[in-house]
Amino acid sequence: MLGKMLIHGLVAAILIGSAAVVYAQAKGTAPLSPVLEQTHDRK
Amino acid sequence: MTASKGAASLSTRSHHTLLKLWHAWVAGGFLVAYVTADEDTYAMHLFAGYAVLAAIAARVLAGLLAPAGSPRAFPRPSLSATRTWLATRRGRHPLFAWLALALLASVGLAAMSGALADGLTWLEKPHEALAELSLWVIGGHVAFVATLYGGKRLMGRVAGWFSGQSRESAR
Numbered sequence: 001m002l003g004k005m006l007i008h009g010l011v012a013a014i015l016i017g018s019a020a021v022v023y024a025q026a027k028g029t030a031p032l033s034p035v036l037e038q039t040h041d042r043k
Numbered sequence: 044m045t046a047s048k049g050a051a052s053l054s055t056r057s058h059h060t061l062l063k064l065w066h067a068w069v070a071g072g073f074l075v076a077y078v079t080a081d082e083d084t085y086a087m088h089l090f091a092g093y094a095v096l097a098a099i100a101a102r103v104l105a106g107l108l109a110p111a112g113s114p115r116a117f118p119r120p121s122l123s124a125t126r127t128w129l130a131t132r133r134g135r136h137p138l139f140a141w142l143a144l145a146l147l148a149s150v151g152l153a154a155m156s157g158a159l160a161d162g163l164t165w166l167e168k169p170h171e172a173l174a175e176l177s178l179w180v181i182g183g184h185v186a187f188v189a190t191l192y193g194g195k196r197l198m199g200r201v202a203g204w205f206s207g208q209s210r211e212s213a214r
Contacts, residue, residue: 002189005066012071016094017087020075024086 058114068098073150073181076157077174089161096154099147118143136191142184149177 075091109115120140128137153173160166 001192002185005063005070008063008067009070009074012067013074014071016068016071016091017075019094020079020087020090023090024084027086 055114062114065098065102069095069150070181072098073177076154077178080171080174092154092157095150096158099151099154102147103151120144138187142180142187145180146177146184149173149180153177 072094118140
């Protein structure tokens with residue numbers, strides 16, 4: 001029961017984390033966008 | 044009679060599903076908010092924090108709207124109930140209610156202070172302290188539930204082992 005709930009929590013963390021990344025990307029402050037930053041710099 | 048029993052068990056099952064979903068929502072949101080509490084990941088922290096705040100608000104709303112005696116009603120710990128439990132050791136462990144209330148309060152205050160700290164910067168330090176406190180309360184809640192249920196299972200095994208031995212020695 002507890003093990004299953006831990007897995008549910010981790011799945012929820014992945015879902016919320018993914019949504020948070022999308023939100024951060026939309027705001028232009030995503031932590032996973034160094035490549036994008038480099039691209040912007042080159043321009 | 045059978046139909047009403049079925050309806051009751053379905054409602055219990057759906058209540059459990061809702062409870063598990065809510066736990067996953069809060070735990071997942073808190074985990075993401077906790078690990079993204081950095082300047083570089085501020086937008087993610089904000090998003091996850093609001094997810095936690097929404098989960099707490101949903102729980103508070105469900106508790107307020109729930110009829111008396113409903114499993115969704117707020118946990119109401121009381122000193123007299125705790126004293127009665129300590130004397131009789133019967134019924135639900137009072138720490139369930141105390142920890143549930145402590146969790147709702149600490150995680151709710153941490154999320155609320157985080158939302159307000161966006162405008163009121165002096166709230167940043169109290170927000171961090173509340174988040175750290177919440178982590179300890181969450182740890183306590185998990186340890187308590189694991190000990191209570193894991194401990195019961197262990198005691199059952201030990202009792203089964205002893206009863207099996209006494210049956211064998213009686214032969």
